[in-house]
Amino acid sequence: MLLQSGCVLLRQVATSSVRNFPNCWNCVVRIPEGNHxxxxxxxxxxxxxxxxxxxxxxVKFNRHGQKFAILTNCARFRxxxxxxxxxxxxxxxxxxxxxxxFMTGATILSVPLYRVxxxxxxxxxxAVVGDNEKVESMKPQDRLITVKFNADRSAxxxxxxxxxxxxxxxxxxxxxxxxxNAKNPTxxxxxxxxxxxxxxxxxxxxxxxxxxxxxxxxxxxxxEEVEMPVFFYLDPDLLDDPRMDxxxxxxxxxxxxxxxxxxxxxxxxxxxxxxxx
Amino acid sequence: MATPGTRVISKAPDKGIFPLDHEGLCKQEMRxxxxxxxxxxxxxxxxxxxxxxxxxxxxxxxxxxxEDWKSLGFHxxxxxxxxxxx
Numbered sequence: 001m002l003l004q005s006g007c008v009l010l011r012q013v014a015t016s017s018v019r020n021f022p023n024c025w026n027c028v029v030r031i032p033e034g035n036h037x038x039x040x041x042x043x044x045x046x047x048x049x050x051x052x053x054x055x056x057x058x059v060k061f062n063r064h065g066q067k068f069a070i071l072t073n074c075a076r077f078r079x080x081x082x083x084x085x086x087x088x089x090x091x092x093x094x095x096x097x098x099x100x101x102f103m104t105g106a107t108i109l110s111v112p113l114y115r116v117x118x119x120x121x122x123x124x125x126x127a128v129v130g131d132n133e134k135v136e137s138m139k140p141q142d143r144l145i146t147v148k149f150n151a152d153r154s155a156x157x158x159x160x161x162x163x164x165x166x167x168x169x170x171x172x173x174x175x176x177x178x179x180x181n182a183k184n185p186t187x188x189x190x191x192x193x194x195x196x197x198x199x200x201x202x203x204x205x206x207x208x209x210x211x212x213x214x215x216x217x218x219x220x221x222x223x224e225e226v227e228m229p230v231f232f233y234l235d236p237d238l239l240d241d242p243r244m245d246x247x248x249x250x251x252x253x254x255x256x257x258x259x260x261x262x263x264x265x266x267x268x269x270x271x272x273x274x275x276x277x
Numbered sequence: 278m279a280t281p282g283t284r285v286i287s288k289a290p291d292k293g294i295f296p297l298d299h300e301g302l303c304k305q306e307m308r309x310x311x312x313x314x315x316x317x318x319x320x321x322x323x324x325x326x327x328x329x330x331x332x333x334x335x336x337x338x339x340x341x342x343x344e345d346w347k348s349l350g351f352h353x354x355x356x357x358x359x360x361x362x363x
Contacts (some may be wrong), residue, residue: 126344135347135348136350165311165319167322171316171321177321208288209288211290211293211341212294212295214290220297228297229331
């Protein structure tokens with residue numbers, strides 16, 4: 001509130017005169033006769049300066065009949081520190097942002113980090129890298145295991161499917177080759193897909209196939225006969241596994257299923273001549 | 278991770294799938310290998326060179342990706358030993 005010229009600051013008003021406002025000043029202005037003045041009562045709170053201002057005007061007459069205006073201006077400052085109030089929410093914002101960025105980064109990096117840490121120690125078969133090194137570095141051991149071969153087909157499958165050998169004596173740590181024979185005796189091309197199992201189950205860990213004919217669709221034309229090789233080895237680590245101590249026989253069992261969609265024609269597919277060798 | 282005993286593990290082959298030999302290009306090598314197995318009491322160790330020649334035939338006829346023999350488990354010293362015995 002502007003103080004009118006001629007206003008004399010008199011004194012601080014006692015605190016009880018205006019409630020909750022400890023800093024109040026009075027000012028007295030003489031109003032000449034015939035003049036009109038407008039006075040406004042104001043009470044506001046200013047956020048930036050953290051003050052509350054209360055101002056008022058009262059008009060009084062002295063004993064000579066002269067008009068006087070008494071202006072009261074009070075201000076109250078907040079007791080809390082201005083600076084900390086302002087910066088507090090900024091600090092909180094930065095902190096939350098940092099946490100959010102950290103969490104996002106951890107999510108994105110979790111895949112490569114997993115590969116780095118768990119790959120070295122994992123043995124479930126999926127996390128291990130460096131199978132090439134395994135094959136290159138392993139040496140044939142003395143232990144012999146008999147690998148027997150079994151061939152099955154589903155009821156709908158019309159191929160003739162059988163192993164070329166009943167069994168092979170395989171040294172642990174040495175790669176071995178085995179053959180299955182499949183023939184399509186019908187007059188329609190048949191697409192088959194195979195899967196395999198290993199018995200006993202604990203040997204499944206150590207039976208590693210380098211290359212085989214499983215999991216992918218194979219097509220045989222009418223009258224066609226093919227040999228299907230399996231190239232595999234037995235991991236030398238099985239020598240350290242106590243569950244493999246009594247295992248001398250392993251059965252590799254292949255099962256062929258016929259693929260459902262028999263009408264599929266591959267682009268550029270030529271009809272193969274019947275096997276003439 | 279489940280305990281290993283509760284399920285049978287099926288793993289994909291390391292180097293993938295053998296394409297089918299529709300034309301029977303390597304049938305001869307296969308027959309030699311089978312013959313070797315029969316005569317040697319089905320011992321794999323004694324028929325390494327025949328297995329190697331079968332795989333070589335496959336590679337020559339584009340039925341198999343060309344690989345280093347070491348990565349297929351065939352080491353040079355061992356081959357010499359086999360040649361000496363057969």
